[in-house]
Amino acid sequence: IHRAFSELGVRPRRLVLLLDVSGSMEPYARALIRFLHAAMVGRRDVEAFALGTRLTRLTRELSTRDPDAALARAAVAVTDWSGGTRLGDGLRSFNDNWGVPGMARGATVVILSDGWDRGEPSVMEEQMGRLHRVAHQVVWVNPLKASPGYAPIARGMAAALPHVDRFVEGHSLDSLRSLAQVLAD
Structure with a gap:
């Protein structure tokens, strides 16, 4: 990611990464947290969080x-890895404590999630709206998007989608390379 920005010769926007670590994301979360780590190396303007049943700052x-030390430290910090998910509540916590007060203002915010949420869709919709109003752009990376016949009908995903600027795949190394290019644009 850093190289893509360096080749352009521009200073990138602040980047905020929110990774869903719930049980439904288990097949993808370990690879995606490596992506988060790679995005952070050599940059000061990147923030990372885990979303599960609660929000955990991982910066x-x-x-x-x-990378091995970073992932080990993250594993200790995230106590709800592979648990349930309350994305809307996690986004509320992010918006209230970090996002709206400044961290997300003018930033590119990337949410890496399948959109499955046990909370109320109205909470997800409200919090995504708040986030979208302050961010430069909101990118949603969904590993299920590449699946044949996929439709964003999970309640959380459907509630979030109107507030998403880019909805991209996140299931493979190639899709993560494409994401790095999207973030460099």
Whole structure:
């Protein structure tokens, strides 16, 4: 990711990464957290969070250059890995404590999630609207999007989609390369 920005010779916008670590994301979350780590290496303007049953800030844990050490530190910090998911509530916590007060203002916010949420869709819709109003752009990375016959009908995903600027795949190395290019644009 850093190289893509360097080749353009421009200073990138602040990047905020929110990774869903719920049970439904288990097949993808370990690869995606490596993507988060790669996005952070060599950049100061990147923030990372895990979303599960609660919001966990991972910026400090993932900021070390050693990927194995970073992932081990993140695993200790995220106590609800592979648990349930309350994306709307997690986004409310992010918006109230970090996002709306400044972190998301003018930033590119990337949510990496399948959109499955046990909370009320109205909470997801409200919080995504709040986030979208302050961010430069909201990118939603859904690993299920590449599946044949996929439609964004999960309640959380359907509620979020009107507030998403780019809806992209996130199921493979090629899709993550494409995401890095989207973030460099």
